[in-house]
Amino acid sequence: MNLRRRYLRDRVMVALVYLGTALVLLPLGFILLHVFTQGIGALNWAFFTQPPAPPGEGGGGMLPAIVGTFVIDLMALAMGGVLGLGGGVLMAEYPDHPLNRPLRLVANVLGGVPAILMGLFAFVLVVEPMGGFSAFSGAVALAILMIPIIMRATEEVLRILPWELREAGLALGLPRWRVTLSLILPAARGGIVTGLLLALARAAGEAAPLLFTAFGNPFLSFDPLGPMDSLPLKIYVYAISPYEDWIRQAWGAALLLALMLMVTNYLARRALRRS
Amino acid sequence: MRSRIYGKLGDRAFTALLVVLGLAVMLVAVLLAWELASGGAEAFRTFGFWGFASGSAWNAVAEQFGAWPFLLGTLITSAVALALAFLPALAAAIAIAEYAPRWLAEVVAYLIDLLAALPSVVYGLWGIFVLVPLVRDRIEQPLFLWSAEHAPALMGVLGPPTGIGMLSAVLVLALMIVPYASSLARDAIHMVPRDQREAMYALGATRWEVVRRVVLPYARGGIFAGVVLALARAIGETMAVTMLIGNSGQLPYSVFGPAATMASLIANEFAEAEGGLQLSSLLAVGFLLLLLSLAVNLIADFILRRMSVGEGRK
Numbered sequence: 161m162n163l164r165r166r167y168l169r170d171r172v173m174v175a176l177v178y179l180g181t182a183l184v185l186l187p188l189g190f191i192l193l194h195v196f197t198q199g200i201g202a203l204n205w206a207f208f209t210q211p212p213a214p215p216g217e218g219g220g221g222m223l224p225a226i227v228g229t230f231v232i233d234l235m236a237l238a239m240g241g242v243l244g245l246g247g248g249v250l251m252a253e254y255p256d257h258p259l260n261r262p263l264r265l266v267a268n269v270l271g272g273v274p275a276i277l278m279g280l281f282a283f284v285l286v287v288e289p290m291g292g293f294s295a296f297s298g299a300v301a302l303a304i305l306m307i308p309i310i311m312r313a314t315e316e317v318l319r320i321l322p323w324e325l326r327e328a329g330l331a332l333g334l335p336r337w338r339v340t341l342s343l344i345l346p347a348a349r350g351g352i353v354t355g356l357l358l359a360l361a362r363a364a365g366e367a368a369p370l371l372f373t374a375f376g377n378p379f380l381s382f383d384p385l386g387p388m389d390s391l392p393l394k395i396y397v398y399a400i401s402p403y404e405d406w407i408r409q410a411w412g413a414a415l416l417l418a419l420m421l422m423v424t425n426y427l428a429r430r431a432l433r434r435s
Numbered sequence: 436m437r438s439r440i441y442g443k444l445g446d447r448a449f450t451a452l453l454v455v456l457g458l459a460v461m462l463v464a465v466l467l468a469w470e471l472a473s474g475g476a477e478a479f480r481t482f483g484f485w486g487f488a489s490g491s492a493w494n495a496v497a498e499q500f501g502a503w504p505f506l507l508g509t510l511i512t513s514a515v516a517l518a519l520a521f522l523p524a525l526a527a528a529i530a531i532a533e534y535a536p537r538w539l540a541e542v543v544a545y546l547i548d549l550l551a552a553l554p555s556v557v558y559g560l561w562g563i564f565v566l567v568p569l570v571r572d573r574i575e576q577p578l579f580l581w582s583a584e585h586a587p588a589l590m591g592v593l594g595p596p597t598g599i600g601m602l603s604a605v606l607v608l609a610l611m612i613v614p615y616a617s618s619l620a621r622d623a624i625h626m627v628p629r630d631q632r633e634a635m636y637a638l639g640a641t642r643w644e645v646v647r648r649v650v651l652p653y654a655r656g657g658i659f660a661g662v663v664l665a666l667a668r669a670i671g672e673t674m675a676v677t678m679l680i681g682n683s684g685q686l687p688y689s690v691f692g693p694a695a696t697m698a699s700l701i702a703n704e705f706a707e708a709e710g711g712l713q714l715s716s717l718l719a720v721g722f723l724l725l726l727l728s729l730a731v732n733l734i735a736d737f738i739l740r741r742m743s744v745g746e747g748r749k
């Protein structure tokens with residue numbers, strides 16, 4: 161083949177590869193720019209400290225949604241964390257346990273289930289029997305979303321630890337459970353925290369599982385058995401509303417949520433590097 | 436005595452605890468499928484499984500429910516979004532793993548991860564207030580006016596140029612699934628051995644020839660798996676699509692017109708469902724969505740296992 165043509169093609173392909181990359185990054189840049197410029201104006205003292213105002217009145221804030229986000233997500237993290245850690249430890253520390261094969265399959269499958277189906281499930285399992293929308297049912301839906309992420313992360317970090325560490329502990333006469341609790345888990349602390357934070361960040365951005373579980377609530381509420389608001393839910397409701405000041409606050413909430421998720425992701429990375 | 440309790444009993448209790456937790460996780464997954472199936476049983480009984488899946492009427496008043504428009508809406512939006520996203524995602528993966536200098540690769544990789552971290556509702560919000568007006572004024576209206584003058588037959592295919600509809604939903608969906616396709620492809624490209632590349636360079640190949648003949652064939656398992664996983668994400672994506680697609684129960688016959696996906700139908704109607712057959716039908720749609728995403732995920736898993744490193748050679 162002609163050498164000049166080969167060089168030409170080489171250069172054209174470099175340009176195309178960068179063009180394709182730009183095609184992805186450009187819209188992202190626009191989204192970040194719009195969220196920032198539209199959202200920054202809505203963030204003021206009232207936004208963080210006031211309950212929402214009725215449409216058209218102006219003012220008001222997101223306090224119930226901000227509080228609700230933390231309450232629901234922390235409840236979900238507590239539930240999902242226990243189950244995910246348990247499953248992950250079982251898969252990594254007892255590799256020949258008969259439960260592992262089906263458990264790994266289930267983790268894979270659960271990781272691919274669309275988030276909205278977690279909401280349906282929590283509705284049928286919790287909302288219907290308990291007779292009403294509740295923050296608890298929303299937390300259940302988000303916890304199911306978190307389980308496979310935490311399980312996989314935990315298993316991965318535990319697998320990296322050398323077997324000598326476990327053998328050293330056993331040689332000192334420690335029973336297996338003490339080896340796991342006192343040697344393995346502390347040694348893998350950073351990676352486990354990373355998994356928990358990543359799961360938290362993933363779930364905290366989801367609105368779909370909360371639509372018919374936590375449902376939303378314009379009043380400040382700490383009651384886990386009653387409906388509760390959450391930032392993603394509020395963004396959805398405000399974005400499709402016809403009121404200008406609600407839409408402005410939706411941008412503000414989007415900026416706040418995006419910043420919160422970025423901080424969580426950053427902390428997750430840092431925890432991993434620390435370990 | 437103390438040591439025996441501490442050792443044997445402690446071990447047994449600890450293992451039992453882990454097994455209980457593991458069983459609980461499995462129970463959750465099984466219950467999830469079971470509840471959707473049994474919740475949807477009434478709809479499946481009334482219309483028959485295939486009758487429900489292929490019925491094209493969705494009418495709460497007449498109590499006629501069929502999932503076909505939504506099944507089709509899900510398949511079309513995901514497939515088109517994937518087709519749009521594939522080449523840019525692959526290009527980004529190649530840029531990160533092969534072409535870009537290290538600092539740039541790190542920045543691009545970080546930004547692509549950020550794309551996955553942004554919540555779905557934020558995409559939806561941006562879609563409604565930035566993309567929809569843009570699509571309406573710059574793409575749909577000019578095209579519609581042009582077809583009105585020159586090709587009236589095309590107008591039915593294009594549909595109403597309101598901005599809210601398939602086109603906007605597909606564009607946002609394509610953007611959202613890029614990181615999923617890209618990150619697996621990136622990992623696969625990173626795993627191509629140095630020797631293979633250097634052997635090619637030693638033969639006098641250009642950089643693109645190395646990518647084309649060595650890197651891409653070697654990494655094709657990971658690239659395929661990423662594509663299928665991105666498809667799975669697109670199938671399950673809910674909020675952004677719900678906010679942009681217009682949620683119409685008719686068959687998705689036009690490019691610009693409103694449609695609905697299975698996920699957007701559930702998000703849109705479930706909270707207001709009257710109960711009875713409508714509720715059951717929505718749960719049945721959820722069950723179909725579960726089956727579809729399970730099938731796609733298992734295929735991705737299978738590809739990833741079959742075509743991992745070393746299988747790249749033909």
